[in-house]
Amino acid sequence: MKPKNAFYAQSGGVTAVINASACGVIETARKHEDRIGKVYAGRNGIIGALTEDLIDTGKESARNIARLRTTPGGAFGSCRYKLKGLEQNRAQFERLIEVFRAHNIGYFFYNGGGDSADTCLKVSQLSDRLGYPLQAIHVPKTVDNDLPETDCCPGFGSVAKYVATSMREAGIDVASMAKTSTKVFVLEVMGRHAGWITAACGLAAEREGDAPHLMLFPEIAFDREMFLRKVQSSVERYGFCAIAVSEGLKGADGKLLTDSGGRDAFGHAQLGGVAPLIANLIKEQLGYKFHWAVADYLQRAARHIASKTDVEQAYRVGEAAVKYALKGMNAVMPSIVRVSDKPYKWKIGVADLTKVANREKMMPRNFISDDGFGITAKCRRYLAPLIAGQDYPPFRNGLPEYVRLKNVAVPRKLAGEFVL
Amino acid sequence: MKPKNAFYAQSGGVTAVINASACGVIETARKHEDRIGKVYAGRNGIIGALTEDLIDTGKESARNIARLRTTPGGAFGSCRYKLKGLEQNRAQFERLIEVFRAHNIGYFFYNGGGDSADTCLKVSQLSDRLGYPLQAIHVPKTVDNDLPETDCCPGFGSVAKYVATSMREAGIDVASMAKTSTKVFVLEVMGRHAGWITAACGLAAEREGDAPHLMLFPEIAFDREMFLRKVQSSVERYGFCAIAVSEGLKGADGKLLTDSGGRDAFGHAQLGGVAPLIANLIKEQLGYKFHWAVADYLQRAARHIASKTDVEQAYRVGEAAVKYALKGMNAVMPSIVRVSDKPYKWKIGVADLTKVANREKMMPRNFISDDGFGITAKCRRYLAPLIAGQDYPPFRNGLPEYVRLKNVAVPRKLAGEFVL
Numbered sequence: 128m129k130p131k132n133a134f135y136a137q138s139g140g141v142t143a144v145i146n147a148s149a150c151g152v153i154e155t156a157r158k159h160e161d162r163i164g165k166v167y168a169g170r171n172g173i174i175g176a177l178t179e180d181l182i183d184t185g186k187e188s189a190r191n192i193a194r195l196r197t198t199p200g201g202a203f204g205s206c207r208y209k210l211k212g213l214e215q216n217r218a219q220f221e222r223l224i225e226v227f228r229a230h231n232i233g234y235f236f237y238n239g240g241g242d243s244a245d246t247c248l249k250v251s252q253l254s255d256r257l258g259y260p261l262q263a264i265h266v267p268k269t270v271d272n273d274l275p276e277t278d279c280c281p282g283f284g285s286v287a288k289y290v291a292t293s294m295r296e297a298g299i300d301v302a303s304m305a306k307t308s309t310k311v312f313v314l315e316v317m318g319r320h321a322g323w324i325t326a327a328c329g330l331a332a333e334r335e336g337d338a339p340h341l342m343l344f345p346e347i348a349f350d351r352e353m354f355l356r357k358v359q360s361s362v363e364r365y366g367f368c369a370i371a372v373s374e375g376l377k378g379a380d381g382k383l384l385t386d387s388g389g390r391d392a393f394g395h396a397q398l399g400g401v402a403p404l405i406a407n408l409i410k411e412q413l414g415y416k417f418h419w420a421v422a423d424y425l426q427r428a429a430r431h432i433a434s435k436t437d438v439e440q441a442y443r444v445g446e447a448a449v450k451y452a453l454k455g456m457n458a459v460m461p462s463i464v465r466v467s468d469k470p471y472k473w474k475i476g477v478a479d480l481t482k483v484a485n486r487e488k489m490m491p492r493n494f495i496s497d498d499g500f501g502i503t504a505k506c507r508r509y510l511a512p513l514i515a516g517q518d519y520p521p522f523r524n525g526l527p528e529y530v531r532l533k534n535v536a537v538p539r540k541l542a543g544e545f546v547l
Numbered sequence: 548m549k550p551k552n553a554f555y556a557q558s559g560g561v562t563a564v565i566n567a568s569a570c571g572v573i574e575t576a577r578k579h580e581d582r583i584g585k586v587y588a589g590r591n592g593i594i595g596a597l598t599e600d601l602i603d604t605g606k607e608s609a610r611n612i613a614r615l616r617t618t619p620g621g622a623f624g625s626c627r628y629k630l631k632g633l634e635q636n637r638a639q640f641e642r643l644i645e646v647f648r649a650h651n652i653g654y655f656f657y658n659g660g661g662d663s664a665d666t667c668l669k670v671s672q673l674s675d676r677l678g679y680p681l682q683a684i685h686v687p688k689t690v691d692n693d694l695p696e697t698d699c700c701p702g703f704g705s706v707a708k709y710v711a712t713s714m715r716e717a718g719i720d721v722a723s724m725a726k727t728s729t730k731v732f733v734l735e736v737m738g739r740h741a742g743w744i745t746a747a748c749g750l751a752a753e754r755e756g757d758a759p760h761l762m763l764f765p766e767i768a769f770d771r772e773m774f775l776r777k778v779q780s781s782v783e784r785y786g787f788c789a790i791a792v793s794e795g796l797k798g799a800d801g802k803l804l805t806d807s808g809g810r811d812a813f814g815h816a817q818l819g820g821v822a823p824l825i826a827n828l829i830k831e832q833l834g835y836k837f838h839w840a841v842a843d844y845l846q847r848a849a850r851h852i853a854s855k856t857d858v859e860q861a862y863r864v865g866e867a868a869v870k871y872a873l874k875g876m877n878a879v880m881p882s883i884v885r886v887s888d889k890p891y892k893w894k895i896g897v898a899d900l901t902k903v904a905n906r907e908k909m910m911p912r913n914f915i916s917d918d919g920f921g922i923t924a925k926c927r928r929y930l931a932p933l934i935a936g937q938d939y940p941p942f943r944n945g946l947p948e949y950v951r952l953k954n955v956a957v958p959r960k961l962a963g964e965f966v967l
Binding site for chain 1: 842
């Protein structure tokens, strides 16, 4: 009997290391060709399954698959597309089964965050509920670091390293100029609900007075007056003030600061970006010259400054997903288990998907300092090992050289189009 | 007779490699202790000279001076402070002479851009005009790459490498997501008047369809309709559109798109925020989902991804400045002379400061494509070698380890305070 094929898809926002997980999945599957036939990737994620737009990863050389480990972004395309429940949209699930059956797919590897874990869980139930034999394994990925049941999430460590490095570098810049020029610098980072990335900026500070002096977390309602007092105190004490702010910063009313319907001096709607908003508030109230930066996609795509720990973990969860599938497991996610902080030791564990789907892990309150503007020693102990080690990509002509796969389509077997 | 001491100061916006020039000055001076006594650095640039706030670099270990080569920002502090003409503020120049005489200073090394070259030129004339014997050498530095009489400017190559790397990485990210999510990405970069940094983003694209698809230069008046057509065409053709935009982008009326009326110490408009403006325009007119980033100080402080070529050139102009001083030269600037493109060969030359001060080197029109939205092969040939090679700083605990000097003050010899 021909071995079952596998389906692999990338889901949600991509990261600097999601392709390292793909690499782990594909390389490990290739070592077990007696048990797993082809690895088909969904072009643009789950949409590729629904539309029968599959990529034959078997057409890629071993060398190019290995190069996925050092390439950011989603090599097969990702998507933001959440499957509805089986009751709400049975046709979607029947279509998935139709495509999987046509291509002899028995393994489903889904590489994503919380929403994706929910999709993966639903797919894992197809076997029981619609009678199609399938094992679904979730491969964790999210820069937000907010998946439960795992010590950390692949993708986060590299963003953490990038934002801490950037904050340190920009902080040194501002410190140089503060005497006569910029006194306040604001860096906006990702993390809509959980402040993990904002907290990671705090790793840049090792000594009293180092940037960042203040962090604004989505978990802590913005206290304007207290904040302005802290900014002033930092400028008076250290000559400058460097601030990390989460894109998800909220006011006491629970609304995003950037959602306030604010208008600029010309009556134009606020263009978005909490960093300029915070910077302008400081200018208006305290008069300090400011600069601000919004890292946006630069932070989650920055493979050039990836964390070696993160890359290794991303690869290992991909590898483990295949191993778990080969053991006959379903509805699980390889997790990262911390064994010790110092020296940092970790191993791969296993989490039940029902405990992962649709749950967000917020920062514990004791990771944030009492005043709400900094991180605690406990937080630092947690974060520090996640950014350890460098894992530079190869360079050519002065720039990182990233692989672009051929992404050869698998011939279609089904007639007709599926409307998403 | 005791040898004359040297004064070294950093001026204007700092860069990832200005300290490499400081390293070149100090290490070279230390090799000639028979001719140059101490190297005193101005704390916060020229202000340190006016206020007699000098730093004794002789108190720093050889190891820490060597580490300046891998440390961004201005290790002694920089400033935005332009000396007026001798006629307008004779007191300033007399004060400089008073301080220099008190500390036996006979060499003046000024590390900055165009405005600073003007200050350096004025100081070089003190010998003739006020009878104080002094040699003034300008050490070129500016991320804007707009100094004349030199093939390129130390500081630029590293920003160029950073923005090209960031554009490549973010472009790959957007390409992954474009099917169902973000279709337009806008990266705002520095460059008030000259589009060199914007052009450098173009190095990220090696193949048809690669990011960036469009570049908006300060030299080309923004043509809204043409731009929107190009954006639409890129999205239709490649699935997405990545755009690099200069902070200094101007409309047909010659005004900055972002002009909000704020001015800095030199009377320059306070910039920042053209990326959200462009992104919102696209959203309004074409409806595409967008993301935008503003790199701001991250780009000029990014020592972690510095160009090896740039670091080497920064060091060498510092070294040459001291050698020129020892040859008795005055009112000159070590320049970078390109000998050949491929293989890239360069040497240090010498430029007359009267030809450098207060002049900006714009991008030649033939570096910009006919349609105004891209770079030409000629531009690419010029830029490519400037980002060549990596020169990673040392890391500790997952982050770049940058030196902080002791910056021990030289005991004051003058009574009274000088009011700036």
